[in-house]
Amino acid sequence: MSQLRRDPITGRWVEINISSPMGCDDFDLKPQVKKGGVCPFCSGNEKMTPPEIEAIRPHTTKPDTPGWTVRVVSNKFPALKIEGNLDKRGIGIFDLSNGVGAHEVIIENPDHNKDLADLSRDEIKNVILKYRSRSLDLENDLRFRYILLFKNHGEAAGASLEHSHTQLVALPIVPKRVKEELKGAENYFKYRERCVFCDIIAQEFQEKERIIFENNSFLAFCPFVSRFPFEVWLLPKVHNPEFKSIDDNTIYDMADALKDVLMRVKIRLNDPAYNFIIHTSPIRDGSNEEFHWHLELMPKLTNVAGFEWGSGLYINPTSPEMNAKCLRETKI
Amino acid sequence: MSQLRRDPITGRWVEINISSPMGCDDFDLKPQVKKGGVCPFCSGNEKMTPPEIEAIRPHTTKPDTPGWTVRVVSNKFPALKIEGNLDKRGIGIFDLSNGVGAHEVIIENPDHNKDLADLSRDEIKNVILKYRSRSLDLENDLRFRYILLFKNHGEAAGASLEHSHTQLVALPIVPKRVKEELKGAENYFKYRERCVFCDIIAQEFQEKERIIFENNSFLAFCPFVSRFPFEVWLLPKVHNPEFKSIDDNTIYDMADALKDVLMRVKIRLNDPAYNFIIHTSPIRDGSNEEFHWHLELMPKLTNVAGFEWGSGLYINPTSPEMNAKCLRETKI
Numbered sequence: 001m002s003q004l005r006r007d008p009i010t011g012r013w014v015e016i017n018i019s020s021p022m023g024c025d026d027f028d029l030k031p032q033v034k035k036g037g038v039c040p041f042c043s044g045n046e047k048m049t050p051p052e053i054e055a056i057r058p059h060t061t062k063p064d065t066p067g068w069t070v071r072v073v074s075n076k077f078p079a080l081k082i083e084g085n086l087d088k089r090g091i092g093i094f095d096l097s098n099g100v101g102a103h104e105v106i107i108e109n110p111d112h113n114k115d116l117a118d119l120s121r122d123e124i125k126n127v128i129l130k131y132r133s134r135s136l137d138l139e140n141d142l143r144f145r146y147i148l149l150f151k152n153h154g155e156a157a158g159a160s161l162e163h164s165h166t167q168l169v170a171l172p173i174v175p176k177r178v179k180e181e182l183k184g185a186e187n188y189f190k191y192r193e194r195c196v197f198c199d200i201i202a203q204e205f206q207e208k209e210r211i212i213f214e215n216n217s218f219l220a221f222c223p224f225v226s227r228f229p230f231e232v233w234l235l236p237k238v239h240n241p242e243f244k245s246i247d248d249n250t251i252y253d254m255a256d257a258l259k260d261v262l263m264r265v266k267i268r269l270n271d272p273a274y275n276f277i278i279h280t281s282p283i284r285d286g287s288n289e290e291f292h293w294h295l296e297l298m299p300k301l302t303n304v305a306g307f308e309w310g311s312g313l314y315i316n317p318t319s320p321e322m323n324a325k326c327l328r329e330t331k332i
Numbered sequence: 333m334s335q336l337r338r339d340p341i342t343g344r345w346v347e348i349n350i351s352s353p354m355g356c357d358d359f360d361l362k363p364q365v366k367k368g369g370v371c372p373f374c375s376g377n378e379k380m381t382p383p384e385i386e387a388i389r390p391h392t393t394k395p396d397t398p399g400w401t402v403r404v405v406s407n408k409f410p411a412l413k414i415e416g417n418l419d420k421r422g423i424g425i426f427d428l429s430n431g432v433g434a435h436e437v438i439i440e441n442p443d444h445n446k447d448l449a450d451l452s453r454d455e456i457k458n459v460i461l462k463y464r465s466r467s468l469d470l471e472n473d474l475r476f477r478y479i480l481l482f483k484n485h486g487e488a489a490g491a492s493l494e495h496s497h498t499q500l501v502a503l504p505i506v507p508k509r510v511k512e513e514l515k516g517a518e519n520y521f522k523y524r525e526r527c528v529f530c531d532i533i534a535q536e537f538q539e540k541e542r543i544i545f546e547n548n549s550f551l552a553f554c555p556f557v558s559r560f561p562f563e564v565w566l567l568p569k570v571h572n573p574e575f576k577s578i579d580d581n582t583i584y585d586m587a588d589a590l591k592d593v594l595m596r597v598k599i600r601l602n603d604p605a606y607n608f609i610i611h612t613s614p615i616r617d618g619s620n621e622e623f624h625w626h627l628e629l630m631p632k633l634t635n636v637a638g639f640e641w642g643s644g645l646y647i648n649p650t651s652p653e654m655n656a657k658c659l660r661e662t663k664i
Contacts, residue, residue, distance in 0.1 A: 002431030004505060012508045015411060015431060079347060079647055092535045094556050099334030099347060148643050158635050176344045177644030203424045224426050303490050311480050312509030315411055
């Protein structure tokens with residue numbers, strides 16, 4: 001028997017298979033294959049990328065030379081271009097804007113064969129420090145309204161380069177999914193005078209069965225309304241609408257939680273393709289105190305079919321309770 | 333340079349590549365491969381499916397025997413089960429419902445090797461007649477609130493059986509994407525006192541460049557805010573909120589338009605995987621006069637990556653204007 005579950009934030013319904021969920025080993029799990037070849041993100045090939053924007057490197061080394069541990073560059077094939085003024089206008093009943101924005105790449109380490117999951121907690125901390133510093137820098141640009149940090153791991157998840165990296169896109173508009181979440185959190189707050197994400201944390205602690213990991217600052221769990229098999233959310237325990245205001249200690253705890261979850265996913269699911277996205281508030285929008293920033297991780301184990309696209313009703317052939325148990329019990 | 337376009341119905345932003353769009357031949361186009369083997373949807377194998385619900389067949393033949401041209405059966409592995417009362421309840425802050433619903437399969441023709449595009453207009457008309465009769469029958473069940481008709485063609489589009497078929501799901505809830513469209517159409521109507529879809533038709537006729545095909549009752553075009561390469565919408569020219577009230581003549585024109593579009597897509601894009609979905613109003617909801625039923629067709633040529641999932645901002649590497657030109661000029 002299946003169960004229909006409704007996401008309290010966005011109102012999205014998801015069908016969950018509770019009676020005979022697909023198990024960890026029922027998926028066609030093939031590890032990501034690194035083909036090698038010349039890679040612009042590898043140490044020694046710094047001249048193949050646009051110039052370095054920021055890097056963590058010894059003071060004795062120069063930009064765009066080896067020696068770095070984390071390196072940020074512009075995307076060579078940007079989705080949006082940084083130059084030009086914002087031009088929003090209408091054509092008949094349609095609205096459009098030119099594609100002004102920033103598109104940057106955070107190269108997580110110089111070694112082609114190391115993925116984010118393979119890095120130490122301190123190394124992951126350095127990567128997250130760059131997420132923060134780039135967010136803080138780009139929000140000064142008055143043309144931008146949203147900064148989106150996301151990672152595509154593996155070809156099936158949309159990664160075009162196999163060397164481990166995170167992408168940052170600064171947008172002149174607030175994307176729809178973000179608006180929906182903000183609105184949902186606001187509606188919930190109006191009704192109950194509490195944050196919906198804080199309430200989710202409380203309920204997850206009460207039920208326990210969907211929890212994978214926790215430390216001082218973060219809770220990692222498979223959400224009750226998981227759209228995808230083995231979906232994992234990382235929620236900061238303390239309410240905070242914006243990722244960018246994260247402090248150094250919390251960054252270390254985030255690295256610790258991310259390392260733990262990525263290792264479990266890599267080992268148990270045979271290094272699947274995955275996406276993760278940091279959900280945070282729009283820039284210069286003081287009215288989002290009800291929001292609670294977090295990270296959503298989605299392994300790519302199934303194809304999304306017409307049913308999902310057409311309806312917004314997702315069918316999850318497994319159950320988050322089983323997924324969480326499976327990841328929790330994985331030895332790392 | 334790219335352009336950001338905003339969907340006037342849902343508010344969704346899509347980035348369109350207008351300066352150097354990917355062309356028809358820039359995609360990795362591999363035709364769908366039929367592996368054959370024993371197929372439960374083939375003529376002669378009627379006993380392999382659940383019993384026939386409806387069929388178009390000579391009066392001299394019996395149900396669940398050969399002779400049919402279109403056949404409707406329950407899905408053997410249903411997403412939702414037809415038995416039982418609806419049980420909606422809460423667990424803490426979460427809402428859920430048991431998975432009551434109907435999940436049917438419309439087998440479009442008895443021949444394993446013929447896809448919907450290969451059928452004649454009259455044969456496609458018979459398929460659509462079944463879409464209508466099943467919709468009319470299932471709406472009598474008071475537990476259901478929405479009837480979703482959709483087709484997955486090809487493995488990449490989520491088809492688990494290769495014999496050409498359409499699926500119908502009757503749901504006890506109104507899915508999120510439908511609600512958004514209804515709300516968007518309602519908001520637009522409140523503001524302008526006109527239907528947004530009727531306005532889109534008018535604007536497409538004015539600009540012409542995104543039109544692929546038209547006949548007396550339907551317009552087929554690549555929407556201004558196409559999320560996917562070669563996305564095509566089929567809009568009835570006369571305003572009507574509900575698919576189920578379509579008359580016989582309009583069904584014939586729908587078959588004619590669908591045949592034309594599917595042939596162009598099959599020939600020009602080398603028989604790609606695709607989904608199509610019929611968007612219609614919820615059942616027993618008299619307040620959706622602003623809505624305008626239609627069909628959305630999405631060839632599956634690219635992977636959807638983390639960026640799209642996380643933001644609701646789609647990146648379309650091609651442009652609907654180029655797509656429409658390409659399909660319009662295809663010889664069929």
